[in-house]
Amino acid sequence: MSTLSFRNVWVEYGNQVVLERINLEITSGTFLSIVGPSGAGKSTFLRLILGQERPSQGAVLLDGEPFPAEPGPDRGIVFQRYSVFPHLTVLGNVLLGYELAARPFTARLFGTARKQAVEKSRALIDAVGLGAHCDKYPSALSGGMQQR
Known part of the structure; x- marks a missing residue:
């Protein structure tokens, strides 16, 4: 602890x-x-x-x-205003993070790399209770769901 x-x-x-x-x-x-x-x-x-x-x-x-001066993946914040891309589904919004991290210029993954990123994205989406909403767009979600 x-x-x-x-x-x-x-x-x-x-x-x-x-x-x-x-x-x-x-x-x-x-x-x-x-x-x-x-x-x-x-x-x-x-x-x-x-x-x-x-x-x-x-x-x-x-x-x-x-305390380390630079924030890392061990720290995060939920902002008051949602930061989601309205033209991407829940899966697309989460997947984009993996794509940008791996390919900062093209933000596109292919083949096995994409399949693994989709699996990780789905696991995160399930972990926050949005598995049933994976293919929905932000406009179809509540504010709290968008924050997650």
Whole structure:
């Protein structure tokens, strides 16, 4: 089990203090909600978790070690606004990620590589409970389904 620790974390932009004295331990499997008014620092806090932002003071630690500066595949975020391609099916949207990763210029896979990417895509789609909707377009899905 991993623990993400915030030790006396401050984030400042010039003279503006956005976050101050954040001391928090988040263990694997924890469900955490961040609420507050506009401008309270919620997005800044999320950027710290993603590694997109560094604290002005204090430390962010993962299992007691400095948190890696670059986000990797082990971190993700669900955005408020959906980022799906309306002209692609659920399978097409997920498959595109594999195609772009393997072929950044053409975004096309063929033969065995495509078959494996489709299998991986279907497994991910099943894992988030959308297996029965694999061939539907985003317009036929609810907002929550589009986020998944």
